[in-house]
Amino acid sequence: MTLACNLQCKSCFNRSGKPRPNELSTDEIKKSLVDLRKANVLDLRFTGGELTRRSDLFEILKSAKELGFAVSCNTNAAYFNDEINKKFAELDIEQVTVSIDGRKEHHEANRGCNTFDRTLSNLKRMHELGVKMRINTLINKYSLNDLEYMLDLASKYVTEINFFITRFIGRGSEFKKEDGLVTFDEFYEMSKQADKLRPKYPNLNILHFEQSTIDNSSRCGIYDEFGLKVGPPDGYTRFNIMSDGSLWAGGYIPYVDSSYELGNIKTDNIYDIWQKSKKLESFREESRKLELFCRRCDKYSKTCPGPNFELELLRKKDSSITNPYCYYGSGPSLLQ
Template sequence: MNRLKSYPVLQKEFSISKVHTEKGDDMFIYNTATRMKARPNEATFEFAQRCRGNKSVEEIISELSQMSGESPGKIQKDLSPLMKKMVDNNIIYFAPSPLHPPRPEPYEVDLRRRLPSIMLEITRHCNLQCKHCYSNSGTKREGELTYEEIKQLIDELAHTGVLNIVITGGEPLLHPHLFDILAQARSKPLSCMVFTNGTLITEEVVRQFKELGIVSVAISIDGATAETHNAFRGVKSFNRAVQAIKMLKEAGIPIRANVSVHKSISDEIVDVLRLLKKWGIDEHSIHPISYTGRSEGSDFTITPEEYEDILKQVKKYEISCGEAKKRLPYGPELINCGIGLSSLFIKSNGDVSPCPAFPDEISIGNIREVTVAEIWNNSEFLNKVRRMSASENDMCRECPHIKVCGGGCMADIYRRTGELGWGDPFECAYFTVYDDYDPYRY
């Protein structure tokens, strides 16, 4: 094949976007199947955004030459190693003739800062009545977004430069159009993760997840035994969740276990970790139950001191297995927990919240009335949070972990005090135990 006459095409798993921010252009080439992303330089971006299958290499060289003022020969010489590298890394391929239709144009938008991730609650309908549910899920919520509205929202999110969408509920598998919603998101393409209780996962569900290229499925595990787990979630939910994990694992779909820490699990936490290891779980989070929804005022939530004791058990187990964490579990991109910086939560009725841990009273807009971009740019709440700093808190100011902790969970502090601020005692407990990270990485 004559390379100059061929048509470079970005692989379907990749998205390319440019966000004009207050600090300059934020450009991404993002693999939605692996969640790996790269920030290309301007020259690489200019070439990559033209890899839509409707222009030959020769035509692209001509365009870049006219744009830059450099000779076509110089452009071709510079492009040759770049194209080879992109082919070797399976980022582009060359078609012998034009694509009909071509790939969509790259997304370009003006934002104060990039909004990379959205958590979308597609329904409050749930088949369980978990004692600690932060959203009080159960029956379908009045005025939930229609399928058509969700489709339009996904289009809007893609054009806003969003990279990743987390589908949650309620129980998302109860939504009659879940797989259509996922297919719509993957076609943009956006990377998709699904949060589920696992009880409704069947071989057919797993097959469709695999076919759609879902990057991860998160399943809640609330105990090492059926007795403990079922006491919180319902009869037979433990066995069904375990069966779901086995089916997902056999299909090669990455699994994340969300472990809610409560009083009943404190003596079982190491046994839970042993189970996760036995099941081959790829990732897990261990977090205290939120003081909101059904758990508000309950007697099964734990104190920061109890959380610290549990984390000590966790770390001791990790060390014994040779798996001690030497870094933070979420890395530098979630410093300050992401509030106002990297994510939003959209509820099933269209209300937008800074994150799912805030109570329903905190709404910063509704997508039926205003665009996500307008909320992200102009919300007084978000702009207030962005101006706040953990260094304003006396306790945080002197803490050696302030750069990575950023003050902890603002939503948790709000639920406890009714005020926005920093100094989350549960985060303090975490860093008291996990204090052996490399501070120079963050």
């Protein structure tokens, strides 16, 4: 919805801070919502930037709810206005995702000083108001040991937590090893520990490693059984509209390769792009080939979370970049 943000997180893949000069207006977003509903889209996730920087946020969320969408959104929850918490509760949003990156010192190393207490306070307040929430936690070498701390915290206030790794995109591309980047083996070991801890948190959905990728993907088993063309989720089960209206198969792709832009919702019919775009079909085919290639690997569905197209595309352009989601992620890109 916007690139405007009140923070300057080191990991931010889209370098949020100032809004784009040509961001969609309230009316343009509302018209897009109607068009998306006509195209039988059912589920919307609103992200930023920081959504609460838009004064029309709740007007737009209300419109989406009235049109029958399942609505979720992301926030850093580092705001000072309790009215925001109340409005999330009043609209009965399906899920509000809050970013907390481990203990206070680890969270603030990424998101800035004096952010942790504010975010935690708003998380607790939304819990009191009955808001359904998830926590997103960025893992690095320092926060690896915060796993049980985060599970304890999450189990008190939310129903779901997702652990993931920094993408080397935007400000995230400036991360160095000394910033605490994790390896495939380190993240895998953390994931095994998370699995061991699951019985302790029966009411908490813990997403990590293969769960955060595979549970949100169309698996090739469907392809085998029904002859369907499927692959990783971008361009198959999800689609991204940027704050300027540009259309993309995935949310990270604009910051990796601008040649994959599919059009703009201000001028193009989203249903026609989804059904007929040759560029989108080309993207799907590349993604599908990667999925099928990965299926031949002895690590696939054992220690591997499945293909990560945007990181392999990034590695194809810059061989110095590694893919911590792949056992062989320090070698050549799998997209050749």
